[in-house]
Amino acid sequence: MSSLDVAAIKADFPIFQKRMRNDARLVYLDSGATSQKPAQVLEAERFFYTHHNAAAHRGSHLLAEEASTAYEGARATIAAFIGADSDEVIFTKSATESINLIAYSFSNTQVAPFVLTAGDEILVSEMEHHANLIPWQQLAKRTGAVIRWFSVTADGRLDLSNIDQLINERTKIVAITHQSNVLGTIPPVALITSKAHAVGAIVVLDACQSAPHFPMNVVELDVDFVAFSGHKMLGPTGVGVLWGRASLLAKMEPFLFGGSMIETVTMEGATWASAPRKFEAGVPNMAQAVGLAAAIDYLTNIGMSKIHQHETELTQYALDTLQTIKGLNIFGPLDTIDRGGVISFALEGIHPHDAGQVLDQYGVAVRTGHHCAWPLMRKYGVAGTTRASLYLYNDRSDIDALAEAITATQKYFKVS
Amino acid sequence: MELDSLYQEVILDHYKHPLHKGLSDEKSVQVHHVNPSCGDEITLNLIFEGDVVQDVTWDGVGCSISQASASIMSDLVHGKSVEQAFLALDAFSELMSSKGSIKGDDAILEDGVALAGVSKFPARVKCALLGWMAFKDAALQAREKEQK
Numbered sequence A: 001m002s003s004l005d006v007a008a009i010k011a012d013f014p015i016f017q018k019r020m021r022n023d024a025r026l027v028y029l030d031s032g033a034t035s036q037k038p039a040q041v042l043e044a045e046r047f048f049y050t051h052h053n054a055a056a057h058r059g060s061h062l063l064a065e066e067a068s069t070a071y072e073g074a075r076a077t078i079a080a081f082i083g084a085d086s087d088e089v090i091f092t093k094s095a096t097e098s099i100n101l102i103a104y105s106f107s108n109t110q111v112a113p114f115v116l117t118a119g120d121e122i123l124v125s126e127m128e129h130h131a132n133l134i135p136w137q138q139l140a141k142r143t144g145a146v147i148r149w150f151s152v153t154a155d156g157r158l159d160l161s162n163i164d165q166l167i168n169e170r171t172k173i174v175a176i177t178h179q180s181n182v183l184g185t186i187p188p189v190a191l192i193t194s195k196a197h198a199v200g201a202i203v204v205l206d207a208c209q210s211a212p213h214f215p216m217n218v219v220e221l222d223v224d225f226v227a228f229s230g231h232k233m234l235g236p237t238g239v240g241v242l243w244g245r246a247s248l249l250a251k252m253e254p255f256l257f258g259g260s261m262i263e264t265v266t267m268e269g270a271t272w273a274s275a276p277r278k279f280e281a282g283v284p285n286m287a288q289a290v291g292l293a294a295a296i297d298y299l300t301n302i303g304m305s306k307i308h309q310h311e312t313e314l315t316q317y318a319l320d321t322l323q324t325i326k327g328l329n330i331f332g333p334l335d336t337i338d339r340g341g342v343i344s345f346a347l348e349g350i351h352p353h354d355a356g357q358v359l360d361q362y363g364v365a366v367r368t369g370h371h372c373a374w375p376l377m378r379k380y381g382v383a384g385t386t387r388a389s390l391y392l393y394n395d396r397s398d399i400d401a402l403a404e405a406i407t408a409t410q411k412y413f414k415v416s
Numbered sequence B: 001m002e003l004d005s006l007y008q009e010v011i012l013d014h015y016k017h018p019l020h021k022g023l024s025d026e027k028s029v030q031v032h033h034v035n036p037s038c039g040d041e042i043t044l045n046l047i048f049e050g051d052v053v054q055d056v057t058w059d060g061v062g063c064s065i066s067q068a069s070a071s072i073m074s075d076l077v078h079g080k081s082v083e084q085a086f087l088a089l090d091a092f093s094e095l096m097s098s099k100g101s102i103k104g105d106d107a108i109l110e111d112g113v114a115l116a117g118v119s120k121f122p123a124r125v126k127c128a129l130l131g132w133m134a135f136k137d138a139a140l141q142a143r144e145k146e147q148k
C-alpha cells in the first residue's frame, strides 16, 4: 500500500474542505495544471507580509534587511532542492518567463555559444508544451535558425530512430520536456544531453512536470538550463525558477532591464550586476519566493523519493483501473516505466469538454482540451483529451471516484 | 440534475444528427473559426443572394454544445434576410450572456432556446457561440464583398 499518509497530507490543504457541485467532495485530478497549496505555504506568505514586508535589496531599515534575508533564504532553499549553487538560481514569474528569458537572452548576446545564424538548428519535440515551443519558434524567426523536432511514437514515446540526424553539428539548442504534461512520458534526457553536448549544443530542460514529482539534481542531469513553475509544486502563483550553468549565466545578456539588475548607470548606458541579480529586474516577487521555499520544505519533509514512489503506485493503479472501462482509450505509455502520473484519455462518442462537464457534477476536477500542446493533438488526430494528473494528496479513492464518474458520464450520454 | 438544463434532449439530438453539416461546393464566403481555449474548430460556407441567406453549410469538430448550436443556427438562418438573421444573432447573444435570467423567445430562436441553460455555465458560452460568430463574420464579409 501507499508509502504516504495521504489523509494527514490532505488535512494540510484547506481546499479539500470545499464542497463541490451537488455537495460532492473535491476529487482534484488537475495538479498538472496547478497544484493545491498547503496551509504552511499560505501561512509563509502571510507571515512575510505581516512581519518582514519591504523591498528586498533596497533601503537600510530593519524590514528591508529582513525581506532581503527572506528572499535570499528562499533562493538557497530552491538551490539545495535541485543540487545547485544559489547564484545559479534566478527567480522569474513562471516557467514560461524562464524559457522566454533564455530565448531572448540568446538573441541579445553576441558571444558563443549564444550566437545563432541562419541555418543553425533548434531541436524540440512534438510533445512540448507551447511554453517550450513558441519562444524557440520566435527565436528562430529572429535569427534565421530552423526548428526541428523529435516525433512521438504511437505509444507516446519519443521517436529516437533519427536522433543522430536530428542532433548534428548545426544543432545549437536542444529544448526538451522532462515529462510530458499530456502523456506523462519521461524522455531519455541523459542520452539526449550527452549527444547534444557532443556537438556543442545547449540543453534546456522544461522541468515543470518533473520538479514537483521526483528528486532532481542539476549536476547529475548535466543539462545547461532548467525551468519550472512554483505553482505546480504546492507553491504560489507568480513565481518560477530558471536554473542556469554559472559559466553560461556569466556570459548571457539579460532580457529585462531596469532597477536591481545593474552595477553602474550613467545617462549614456549601464553595466550589469552579476547573476542572478542581472536577470531579476525590478522589485522581486519576494512573498511568492518565500511561499515557494515553504512548499519545497513541505515536499522535502515528506521526501521526494517517497512522493515519487507513491505517485508511481497510484499511476499504475489508475492505468489498470481506467483500462477496465469499455470505450476509454489512453494516450501514452500503459506502464510506469519512464512515466509520471499524468493520464490523458479519450471516451468514445464523448467530446472531452462534455466529459469534463459531467465529471464536474461528481466533484471530479480534470483538465480537458489541448493542454497547450496543440501539435501533439494534431499528431493523434484529436481536438483534445481528458487528462487526470496526480499528486501526493491523491489516493486510490480518487481514482475510484474518477472511474465511477466516467461510467456515469458514459451512461449520461448513452454510449455504454 | 443541474446538468439536464445544459444537455437538453434537443441539444443531444442536434449533436447526434447535425443539420447542414458538410460543406457545399459553392460559396460566397468561407470562414474558419477556432476556440483557442479548447481547440474546437468550425469551417462555414455561406451563399448569399441579394440580401438573403440562400445556404449555410459547415463542418468542424467540437463538443455537443458547439455542434448542436452550429446545427441550430444554420437551420435558423436558412432563407432569412440578413436583418432577420442578425436579429436572431442578437437575441442569441443576449440569451448567452443572461446567466440563466431569461428563457429566450422561441419565435425568434426556435430550437436555440434549448441552449438557454448554457448561460449558467460560463465556460461553455464560447462553445455555444462558435458557430454563430462564424456566421456573423461570414455575413459581414459577404456584405462587404457585395458593396464593392
Ligand SMILES: Cc1ncc(COP(=O)(O)O)c(C=O)c1O
Pocket (backbone or CB within 6 Å): A032, A033, A094, A095, A096, A097, A129, A131, A132, A177, A179, A180, A181, A206, A208, A209, A229, A231, A372
Ligand atoms: C510541461 C510544461 N511546460 C511549461 C508550462 C508552463 O508553465 P507556466 O504556465 O506556469 O509558465 C507548463 C504548464 O502548464 C507545463 O506543463
